[in-house]
Amino acid sequence: MKTRFDAIIIGGGILGVSIAYELAKAGLKNICVLERHYLASGSTGRCGGGFRQQWSTEPNTRLAMASVKRLEGIEAELGYQTEFFQGGYLIVAHSDEEVAQFRKNVAMQQRLGLDVKMVGPDQAREIVPHLDVSKIKMATWCPTDGHISPFLLTQAYANAAKRLGAEIHLWTTVTGLMKKSNTFFVMTDKGPYECNLLFNCAGSFARTIGSMINVDIPVDPYRHEILVTEPVERLWNPMVISFGIGLYTRQEKNGGVVMGMGDPNEPVGTCVGSSMHFMYEMSRRFTTLFPKLAGLRIVRQWAGLYEMTADAQPILGPVDEVENFYQASGFSGHGLMLAPAVSQLMAEQVTTGRTSIPIDDLHVRRLRGAQAVHREKSVV
Ligand SMILES: Cc1cc2nc3c(=O)[nH]c(=O)nc-3n(C[C@H](O)[C@H](O)[C@H](O)COP(=O)(O)OP(=O)(O)OC[C@H]3O[C@@H](n4cnc5c(N)ncnc54)[C@H](O)[C@@H]3O)c2cc1C
Known part of the structure; x- marks a missing residue:
């Protein structure tokens, strides 16, 4: 088995496989992804599948x-169906403070060229007929947002990367890192590997990987629970988000309604067990916004990890301490939707030294020291 590569990527989630593909496409042929379990076994395979462009910070937008x-254009390029669906995102505001913040967000998003607008309760009801609009003041609406299957997108990138010569070694756990002159020695439970370029795409475990080579990557894991109901007739197309109530929900292609929520009481930790508390609280929040759908029956609940940074924005690019050690982590619950651009930018950075979208503001050094943190506000 080959163990000497030009580039090694730790983590077989959406970031790891999309970066493998973009590196291979950019001309690096000798690439390997090391994944301790199977593809998408981390947060990627547990996520809600949403992609949206409605953010409060410019870098995320x-x-x-x-x-x-x-x-x-991803299905055509990668030659794989992904259930890509632009059903839009409707983000509802419940208070005057939220309306004011949303107006600021929309002005910034429109300045960047996004097709997004504020809508009143009546228009919101036209977009999502089951919504109880007596609970909302306004909403923002972007029709080109949507959702996609995280499993199919991961497989699409992985297959395409392999066609370009990249290798993916599953059931291979990275246990230690060392660097001597220009060579990284990557210790695994299957033996040592070597490379010159190393990518930390370990998601919620990015801090652990960084600590193996004395680099602080301040990413903290938090459990995030989610559920799906029985399939029912088509109710609506968009993802609906309420930051005020703390929920997001969308309907799958097969009719199941997926919903998840943020829990401010969740401690830092890597537990991904399911709780009764979540099932009750999620149901309460959902029926607050959708009282007519109180009869929907839950068929499955699960949990994954949000990989949080202090400003809820990702950590991208090189680090000061160790040359050629690149980071793509800390997506704070939004890595699936950012991976298609981030992977391209990482490949650009490695092959040309520049990126077509500036990512300097997302360097890990912003999270160290006493600088003020400009936090992303649009997070459930
Ligand atoms: C409930 C929930 C809902 C979400 N909803 C959305 C959504 O709607 N839209 C969205 O964009 N994002 C969403 N997210 C966030 C999204 O899932 C993540 O941001 C994204 O999957 C991160 O991808 P990743 O490749 O960085 O990490 P992961 O998918 O976690 O991949 C990291 C991989 O590294 C591997 N690994 C870790 N340590 C080692 C080691 N020592 N050796 C080898 N391999 C290792 C892990 O096994 C894992 O497979 C959600 C997350 C959760 C939990």
């Missing part, structure tokens, strides 16, 4: 817009 542009 730019990355998300570039990602959606990329996703629009």
